[in-house]
Amino acid sequence: MLRHAWVLATAAGLIFLVAQPAGASAPTPLALKNIAAIQIDAVIERPAVAPIPISHPAQTATVRPGQTVESLAEAYGGDASAIRWANGLAPNARPAPGTPLLIPPTAGALVRVHDGETPTQFAKRVGLDPATALDYNALTSDNPLPAGTYLQMPIADAPRGSLIARLFAVNTPGVPMVPPSTLNPTGSDGFPWGQCTWYVASRRDVTWAGNAWLWYAAAAGIRPEGRVAVQGAIAVFHLGWAGHVAYVEHVNPDGSFVVSEMNFYGTGGGWGRVDRRTIAANDWTITGFIY
DSSP: OHHHHHHHHTTTOOOOOOOOSTTOOOOOOSSGGGTTTTOEESBOSSOOSSOOOOSSOOEEEEOOTTOOHHHHHHHHTOOHHHHHHHHTOOTTOOOOTTOEEEEOSSOEEEEEOOTTOOHHHHHHTTOOOHHHHHHHSOOOOOOOOOTTOEEEEEGGGOOTTOEEGGGSEEEETTEEEOOGGGBOSSOOTTOOTTSHHHHHHHHBOOOOOSOGGGHHHHTTTTSEEESSOOBTOEEEEOOTTTOEEEEEEEEOTTSOEEEEEESOOTTSOBTTBEEEEEEOTTOTTEEEEEO
């Protein structure tokens, strides 16, 4: 009842603007045009020419004993990632029997919320029908949404800068993270100790080789990549002759992000020492992020 009452109360419509964090700059042309054909993009670079018709409406299902998100997706013709995002379910979360779950009709894309916006204000920037907005997000009020969080919309309608939902896990409701399956529990993947590459490879599963400046090109076709900071991502920088990589620990509401790293001397770190620092979303040395 709350969902439907709120739809009527906000007939002006929910609008989803998918944007990079405030101040984010265009990708650095560091030979990226040469790898574009094989790169697995996690961030939509251009909107669809025409929206894809939705073949069936959203549904609400009550979880029965033994059902999982994946089995519900199969039973209702939905997308497991879209279901998790719509209901704020973490990667390993299994809904309890009797829990009502929203089943979006298609796969989703993630849209960043601006500071202090209510769903209605958010909507007025984009023009998505309010009913469609509620097909992809289990919203129950028009209260301000937490800064730095994301809402979901149909992937076919998503504009430039939106995150492809299936490539990211729910960290906390509305906050994306790199899926835990890409973390590295075994070691540093053969990189020399003390270097930035060694440290990042101790946090993430790195299956390529080379100096840090080569990583963005080397990971193309192996890992999703993009220009939006997400918790758990590898940040690649064009710094010095060898480049630099760091691990994204946290993304702040303003789009800046905190990294941990080795062999960076600007903030008290150095060879073999781990430091942390905050980096602006539009820092000119950012090449991109490996998810």
